[in-house]
Amino acid sequence: MGAECWNECLKLLGVAEAAEASMVSDQLSSGISDFDTHFQGLIVQKSVKALDNHLTAIQRDHELRSQIEERKIRSDAAYEGAKRKEKALLEExxxxxxxxxxxxxxxxxxxxxxxxxxxxxxEEKEAAxxxxxxxxxxxxxxxxxxGLQTKAKTKDSEFEKPINSASTGNLATRKI
Structure with a gap:
């Protein structure tokens, strides 16, 4: 962009210098009057003003493009920030x-x-x-x-009791 601007400036300066050189040569060769010189000066001023307007337009265009690029960069950064934030929320x-x-x-x-x-x-309680x-x-x-043993002993002792026999008068023990 800057090289383009520089080339335009040089081109327009070349046109202005050529116009001025042409004016000077015309004055010398044809003996132009003061009025014509004044008119020629107005032409040079208009050329310089046109050149200035053109350079201003190029500069304005360059600034506009820079602003657009800056907006794009900010937009991309905001988009990336939103993606990071969304990713962080998802991870959380x-x-x-x-x-x-x-x-x-x-x-x-x-x-x-x-x-x-x-x-x-x-299980432990049931086992206990x-x-x-x-x-x-x-x-x-x-x-x-x-109890059965005691009963058995008592019965045994009953069987071992002496038996009196009235008829014999002898004592005998009975065992089963």
Whole structure:
């Protein structure tokens, strides 16, 4: 853009210098009057003004293009920023979902652990009750067996009692 502007300036300056040189040569060769010189000066001034207007238009165009480029850069930066922000929000959402899933899994594991411990306590309690029942059953069986033994001893002792026979008058022991 700058090289283009420079080339335009040189081209227009060349035209202005050529016009001025032409004017000077015309004055010398044809003996132009002062009026013609003044008229020639006006032409040069108009050429210079046209050149100035042209350069101003080129500069304005360059500034406009620069502004458009700056807007585009800002727009692209805003778009990239929005994409980063959206990505960060998505990552945060995924992190929260993962944390929630881990917490739920932990609760499920704790509940399973509690259930297993409760089942183990029940089994231990049932085993203890069963053992107590067996012990009491054995005690009852032993008591009954003792009771039967005592009964048997008492019956044995009844059978071993001396028997008086009225007819014989002798004492005899009876055993079964």
């Amino acid at each position: 959402k995924l992190r929260q979902e993962k944390a929630k899933a881990e917490a739920e899994a932990k609760l499920i594991a704790e509940e399973a652990n509690r259930a297993a411990m409760e089942a183990q306590r029940r 009750e069963k053992e107590a029942n067996e012990a009491s059953s054995q005690a009852a069986v032993q008591k009954e067996a003792l």
